[in-house]
Amino acid sequence: MTDVLAQLQSAVGGSLSIEPVMLESARSDKSGQRSVSPPLAVVTARSVEQVQAVMRIAHEHRIPVVPRGAGTGLTGGAMARGGELVLSTAGMTRVLEIDEADQVAVVEPGILNADLNRTLEPLGLRWAPDPASREISTVGGNIATNAGGLLCAKYGVTREAVLGLEVVLADGTLLRLGHRTVKGVTGLDLTALMIGSEGTLGVIVGATLKLTPLPTGAVATIAAYFSTIEQAAAASAAITAARLRPAAMELVDPQALAGILQYLGLPQRQAGSAHLLVQTDGDAAEEEGRDALAIISRLGGTASVTTDPEEGERLLAVRRAMHPAMEAQGQVLIEDIAVPRSQLVAMFAAIRRISERYGVAIPTVAHAGDGNLHPNLIYTGDEVPEVIWAAAGELFEAALALGGTLTGEHGIGTLKRRWLADELGDEQVALQRRIKAAFDPRGILNPGKVF
Structure with missing residues (x-):
């Protein structure tokens, strides 16, 4: 590991940190989970070239890499543990281009959602994805999780607002995916595949975004x-x-x-x-x-x-x-299920029954325009109690029974791995694992997340 750190130091200089405060911060995200030990190091990349250099070194030495933005995810998807290298794109914050005629912006992944929209507002434009965390979440993180938000019932989730991506693969190869045109169906849609992939297929280093008029x-x-x-x-x-x-x-x-x-x-x-x-x-x-x-x-x-x-x-x-507000009440397991909009009444009734059966407080909000609910399971202590997991499991079962899904916008991360096959089935999970292996044959990108 000393040799690896020396190579990284030579490649990225001051962007590499082994400071305890940096390592500790990378052990958790907003999910409330925490890894058992701190990662090997944190690289806060400042350029595409630095991301490529890190991935080449990690690929050569088979070092696991956890891509990370602002760390505001809610599923444990960006938390790192011992022996892993954190690759943060939070320092890549530039707006590279705004084309008012074509209503397109080209940005680096670390820019905050709200900062981008403050830049666009004087031009009468906006990037429509509007997660509740817009003041603290990055565009790259929004893309990696296919974030939704308050406006997505009318304006769509992140996938509908991304035209193209620049992605660094596990071996350091840079891919330019997608297009700048409104239409484009050349070949398989690798851009859409990358959106919502939670850092398991590549590291997003740039995005071409579709803007809309205010x-x-x-x-x-x-x-x-x-x-x-x-x-x-x-x-x-x-x-x-x-x-x-x-x-x-x-x-x-x-x-x-x-x-x-x-x-x-x-x-x-x-x-x-x-x-x-x-x-x-x-x-x-x-x-x-x-x-x-x-x-x-x-x-x-x-x-x-x-x-x-x-x-x-x-x-x-x-x-x-x-x-x-929920964090002020104690520890929170923030869940994210979606059902057909016509089934919202039935899902809220199910949440009430599950709360009463387990004696667990489950305050819930919902993006009612698209059927996406966020039950918040409140508990005390550092570890999630089994009663909370049991209640969450019944919530997922109820959502699936109503024709819904395990996650509408937060992703799978580590929180929902155990239920993935319940929705997708074993055959589809196996296919997705093969797709993951095609992008990352050595399995170094965000291991243990999703699958």
Whole structure:
């Protein structure tokens, strides 16, 4: 290992660190998990050439490499352990090009989502993926996990907003995937394969992004409250069934709402209140807002509506505060399941039953516009108790039984490996392992993650 570190030092200089604080930080992510021991070293790459050099050395010596961005993932996908080398792209933060005519941006992977959009805003453009972690998560990390967010029901998840990628493979080879054109079907779609691959196939070092114009006109934001979460979920399903397309539609169950309001220092609602937030934009925003408000009122909700942008952002801030509010209550296993939107009521009912059966608090929020739920299982202690894993397992089973999926946007990482075959089946898992081996024949990229 001393020889390997010497080679890395020669190749990347000050980008290599073995400082204890750096090694400790790479042992965990926002999932609450922590590896049993710190990694060998951390390289904070500053260029594509440095990434290539690191991968060539690691490939030669069969050193496991954990690609990492800001470390804000929620599945343990970027945490590293003893003997592994962390390769961080968080230092690669440049916007290389913005083409206003073609509505394309070329960026390095370490730029934060919100920083990119602050750069684009004066041009009347944006990159649509809008995870709740946008202020702290990198574009490269968004791509590696195929992140979703509050706006994806209308504007799509990350995959729909990426045209091309630059990727360094396990042996240091640089690939340029995809295109700058809106259309492009030459050969197999390796760009789409790389998106959501969680660092198991290659290291993303650049991205060509599809931009969209900022919506013009009014934005209508509705804050609605119901007596139960099932009623709120029924209202969101009715809005979808009415063929309205809100930019954001978020559900917050009573436990989550109480915790968020306490965290933000805001007045509590009546006990048991569930929250539905709906935001419409574009030329039809006010009309769609009125239609959504009528559905909410008909189904028993009380609501207020605003077209003031600052007030709308303040209302959205309640939803964005979910994760820090839950962390303030104890240790949290943050889950990420998705069901058909028509099954939201059934899934919330299942969460309630599982919470009562196991005696576990499971405050839950949902991107109701696309059926993506985030149950938060609260526990105490450093290790996830077996009762929490058992409850999580039943949550996954319930989602699959309703025609859903194990993960809508966070990925598999280490948290959900044990359930992967339950959804995909043994044959598909075996095929995916063969694809992984084609990209990474020595198995050095993010070992132990996903599979």
